[in-house]
Amino acid sequence: MEYSKNIESLSSSMTLAFSTKAKNLIANGVPIVDLTAGEPDFDTPEYIRKAGINAINTGKTRYTASNGTLELRTEICRKLKEFNNLEYNPANIIVSTGAKQSLLNTLMAICNPGDEVLIPSPYWVSYPEMTKIASGKPVIVETNYDNDFKVTPSDLDKYLTSKSKVLILTNPSNPTGAVYSKSDLEALASWAIKNKIFVISDEIYERLNYYSKHTSIASLNEKIKEQTITIGGFSKSYAMTGWRLGYCAANDNITTLMGKIQSHATSCANSVAQYAGYIALKDEENQIDDMVKEFKKRSEIVYNLISNSNLTMVKPQGAFYGFIDVSYIIGKTYNNSIISNASEVASILLDDYEVALLPGIAFGNDKYVRISYATNEDIINEGIKRLIKLTEDVK
Ligand SMILES: Cc1ncc(COP(=O)(O)O)c(C=O)c1O
Known part of the structure; x- marks a missing residue:
């Protein structure tokens, strides 16, 4: 019996697969700092x-x-x-x-x-x-x-x-x-x-x-x-x-x-x-203005923290994501092996630093990771601290 070749050739959503892995770890009690959310952390007004x-x-x-x-x-x-x-x-x-x-x-x-x-x-x-x-x-x-x-x-x-x-x-x-x-x-x-x-x-x-x-x-x-x-x-x-x-x-x-x-x-x-x-x-009056202000504030926190590290990113102007260039880490050695792309960076971050950032390959570029700042400031600060720690631990 044959299935559709066209549909068989599709890949499933890599972003969903990675964030599901992070969520499973969280469900098993691992204190993962999750920076993968594709949705606002606010309730529907x-x-x-x-x-x-x-x-x-x-x-x-x-x-x-x-x-x-x-x-x-x-x-x-x-x-x-x-x-x-x-x-x-x-x-x-x-x-x-x-x-x-x-x-x-x-x-x-x-x-x-x-x-x-x-x-x-x-x-x-x-x-x-x-x-x-x-x-x-x-x-x-x-x-x-x-x-x-x-x-x-x-x-x-x-x-x-x-x-x-x-x-x-x-x-x-x-x-x-x-x-x-x-x-x-x-x-x-x-x-x-x-x-x-x-x-x-x-x-x-x-x-x-x-x-x-x-x-x-x-x-x-x-x-x-x-x-x-x-x-x-x-x-x-x-x-x-x-x-x-x-x-x-x-x-x-x-x-x-x-x-x-x-x-x-x-x-x-x-x-x-x-x-x-x-x-x-x-009936919208100003119910979503506070949410937008909050996202803007968080985008600046992310940008400032990353800009003061060995990593770089384009300053986000909208949405609630940032795309972080992790080239500084790629090519360096971690646990005796050379890190060859951002997917490996994302895996190390998840497994050893307990922070979830989506590998950029899901968006077409394997030198980047995507951060979502649709989460609170403490979590953002902690997650970026862990990412920066990896830049210090590689040789
Ligand atoms: C760029 C972009 N377009 C479309 C969508 C789909 O949104 P919806 O929830 O309305 O299907 C998303 C959701 O992540 C998105 O990021």
Whole structure:
């Protein structure tokens, strides 16, 4: 009996595998300092939790329209206009089971077998595998540390072929915390228009932007809007990871195709989560401001500690991650053997220093580890202290 060769070729999420190992150690009583979290350490704000309870008690527990309730899609349009400077109709919005499903729907709606998907590295772990699920071919585009790992038109030119179909942008970035400025995006938009490349703009961390006003690439002009699919969600901005709610905004042709996929795949996103998401947008006052301030403060703690050590990192401008260059440790000797990459650094840190940092290979670069500062300051300080201790222990 044969299984799908395409699916057999996928790797499972390396980030989930590594953080599961850390969690198992913690469950067995090992005092691991866990810096792997991919979700806010804050609870869903109370006004949203209440909306969820209210939805259950008032019978909002049935299938909804496949693309999402009209009230939520209308509210998303209001938010897109006010926050992202983007004008869309509810018909251009598809609400899904997390931004993850929105991304997969998009790739499936766009890709024909062998179409090339340009993925700037370091990248979010799921993009290459999602591309393969959608029968596309992931093309990893190298970027420069000196440009905060933000992809540029000249980086992209090196990978452009007649099969290039779509570029995935993550703004702000997981894993680097980099944020694209308006002028960065203008240059990329011109490149995408000139080369007729779709842009999937993953803006799931848009609210966690510490030093500038967020710009959506689709807001720059009508041409780029036409070929961009903007991905948004509730997981990170509203601390709603487990509710599984995300959405995309795109032109009619794309949303029609995506609607077909979703109607057969999941019917609709969870009805209770949709109602809570509607209230999250509609009744937001300043409930998430404190969370954003706290993340900004922590990002500066991480950056200052690392900058004062033998390690380096790009200063995070958003999201809640930092990508730490551990080249200083690589090539040195620990316990009589030479450390050859950041995956080994991450393993030593977990096994001997009891601190969990994700190996950068999961994001396409094996000289880095990813730190998540979605945890409290004491844990951050302790974890970085242990990492720095390793830099002192190697020879
Ligand atoms: C860059 C990026 N995009 C999308 C997602 C998926 O988010 P959701 O929980 O909405 O599926 C994540 C989650 O970690 C992410 O980091």
